[in-house]
Amino acid sequence: MHSTLSFSRATTVPTTNYAFHSQSPINLRFCGLRREAFGISILTRSSSGRVRLSTRGRSKRISASTGNNGTPPKSFDYDLIIIGAGVGGHGAALHAVEKGLKTAIIEGDVVGGTCVNRGCVPSKALLAVSGRMRELQSEHHMKALGLQVSAAGYDRQGVAGHANNLASEIRSNLTNSMKALGVDILTGFGTIVGPQKVKYGKVGFTDNVVTAKDIIIATGSVPFVPKGIEVDGKTVITSDHALKLEFVPDWIAIVGSGYIGLEFSDVYTALGSEVTFIEALDQLMPGFDPEISKLAQRVLINPRKIDYHTGVFATKITPARDGKPVIIELTDAKTKEHKDTLEVDAALIATGRAPFTNGLGLENINVVTQRGFVPVDERMRVIDANGNLVPHLYCIGDANGKMMLAHAASAQGISVVEQVTGRDHVLNHLSVPAACFTHPEISMVGLTEPQAREKAVKEGFEISVAKTSFKANTKALAENEGEGLAKLIYRPDNGEILGVHIFGLHAADLIHEASNAIALGTRIQDIKFAVHAHPTLSEVLDELFKSAKVLDMKTLRKMKS
């Protein structure tokens, strides 16, 4: 999860952004000119020439190299094969069909992947319950609205059932949508056996080999469990187990305070558990804009039945057994000395996710994973051990680790399909929003303030910050949910939006005005004239854009002279 945040260190050349657009006739708005410096410097160097020059399809260098690289088949079973039917694979498949490609998708487990079955989807069902519980339990809130509700309670089985039903409903929707469009769903684990060649099959059965002109790896990720932690699926669990809500412990320790940990803390505390966070970094909610995480801590952590230990690793976790509780040993992150021992009823490991790339047969095409991630360039093209691009092979989603979000995977998949159908496309990851569905929600797009400041210093421009409060919003006050903040980080000289962070009611839905503006390159001086219905929460962003001070040309010229 943390790794997703480093993408933003990619560099931008703001001035060429515009010029580039005018040269490129296709898809011009989506083409940011951002080089993904994802810790692979060789890649950046080797492909840097292409990044600047190629505006159309695949470069010559690749097509020339295909002849030397194995023996690809002459005719193909499919135009496109996608390994993994998660949200990323699904998005790619749908777009491929739209583009007229004969498409197959290989899935060894259930359609829908992590998001639908063990992630975003069932967790939203639990969070819907926790949100309502929270409201009903807040006597103060109810009284302020003039409502009277007798004690709120819940039935664990019913809540778990809701989450499970939602997952199966979405799963069948996904399956049906692909079947209806004529996407072949091949069952089994996919392995790459050579260029443009994949075998698939269930364990113990004979494998089928299929060929495709292009292949997308979209195998996703699994919960990451650090060494020393023994997961028994009952008292020491990962998000996979927690989403089944098989029991609601009185006291649960959550290891990791990122999105996953935060969302579960929201669920568990609403259902009556007490929560202890264990965070390796010095601050809770690392990765969020510091100001937002500070405010979020005041609202989401401090008033709730939550305490926390920061700057410590959970080096050993033993499940409850032999009449003993779950025992967690904490080690100081800096001194590596034993610091404390916790005894709790359950522990949820939310330390992030690890790519699921074992058994993909990457060795057959000379690709070496980096900490499990498949190395790719900014166009999701897979890079082999020598730093060369592997022709016709792409990797999207959690498996490449660029941005471990379901909708990012889908966007990357669509981007790949655009490329293989002859339109160059580079996804601007800085325009991909992210959200944490706590109550209230947190959402963000682009850079955090420290990242923006670092970039501003490096590239020699000024940044400004504008903020608006939900307290000034009519709709938020009508809902009696005035707690919240929206924050805009921008360039006062040209009005470019660098980042937007929202904490407040329905923040996850509000972020898209900002993310679309970034994706489309809309400047503040233009978007501030857009009209918002009154009274709506969207006026929080309206206020935000209006409160930003973009310098006019006259002032700029004066400053320069």
Next chain:
Amino acid sequence: MQTQLGSAVFPRLLRRSLSYIPSILYSLHSLLNLFHFFRFLSNSSPQSQKHKEMASPFLSNTIISFSSSLSSSSSLPRLAPSIPFSAIRSKSTPRRILTVRSKIREIFMPALSSTMTEGKIVSWVKSEGDVLSKGESVVVVESDKADMDVETFYDGILAAIVVGEGETALVGAAIGVLAETEDEIAEAKAKAASKSGASTPSAPPPAPTPAAASTPAPPKSTPAPAAPTVAEGPTKTVATPYAKKLAKQHKVDIESVVGTGPYGRITPEDIEAAAGLSPSKKNVGLAVVVETKHAAPAKAPAASAAPSSLPPPVPGSTVVPFTTMQSAVSKNMVESLSVPTFRVGYPVTTDALDALYEKVKPKGVTMTALLAKAAAMALAQHPVVNSSCKDGKSFTYNSNINIAVAVAINGGLITPVLQDADKLDLYLLSQKWKELVEKARAKQLQPQEYNSGTFTLSNLGMFGVDRFDAILPPGQGAIMAVGASKPTVVADAEGFFSVKNKMLVNVTADHRIIYGADLAAFLQTFSKIVENAESLTL
């Protein structure tokens, strides 16, 4: 006025955000000052200090911030007597106040929100020795809600910082000292020094300090003797996150609490029990402050009587944690304190009942069943006595008459319920009762079988108790306490003496719903039913 009360700070953010009504705020502010001031004058005796503290939460609700910094006038008594500023304390005539000479002022931790009880100093914008002018930002305070700049109300020099960056202070505690002229800096510093020693205990971890040690009965310095009796092994104290929060909030020394949760951990309920039921947060917090600040001897008993102070255990005593059942009883009993109850007693002649009992005893009918049946029949005619008050606003009339009967079982108390006691006949009721008691002994009662009562019966007659009064269980309207039936000499209307068996019954009821006449009428009916006991067998 403000000068004397020492309110030296003003949260800037608040003023900024409410800038369109500054004049109102100002006038409210001074009004409040006035109000508080007069309270102060009228309560000039040391004992009245505590009342003043209790008044402040009310004030702080009306006007978010200033009032609590006003309430800091309570901190005046802790000043060392040598400081001229304490003129108010020693002499409370208005004339003397108007001629206060000293210009050394304290900067208090302001209340930045209605729920704030303590604040953390994020940073000092000014450092010691800086010249301040009115309205300048001096310090950034983190409340439970936000960081706010706090600005000075006066011109002066920041002589000393009492509470440093990153430290926490209770609302109303002095966090810095402001001198008006350079000459006063030294004096102000001396004052600050005396303060920093005394004010540390007001920070959340109430470390024992010399100040605390010198107070007559420091209730907080007990963990050492308590530890050996509590510890049952080498295990350390384990407290849940909410328990820790509550302990901090209610100033309960967590080390002195015995955990009753799973694996002996300290649960929020344990802390609540240790802190006493729903003590007003402010009240407790400030009582502790007063106590640790060289309180006048007259005030010490009041302070140590604060609910948070646990008396030190007598050496050699053993601490036995409550069982689950005992915890439940304890919780219910404490909860019952929130209900306004009253009691009505009634003598009942039981000759007929006793005769009936002798007759039906061989058929397995118990006295409990007879009394339950009689009560149920009376309740049927007086539904209000069978009702309950759940929310303080309404009657809840119960459609069934379920008689709970209190039973003592090894070291506990449970109330098995005879459901629909008015509808079942005596024999069925007796059979049912037998089953319930057996289940209760085996701890196999289902929740429905002990918590569905609408009226409770408690009988101690078999011990020879002639009368007693019962505590009304939460959620019910009334409970009947039955004493022993005893031969009593009675005189009838004609003046003839005779000997009759009489028992005293005493009903405790919730007066929000059941009034005196209701109970009296109910008891009259009950008495008639018992006196015509044959009706019980119908």
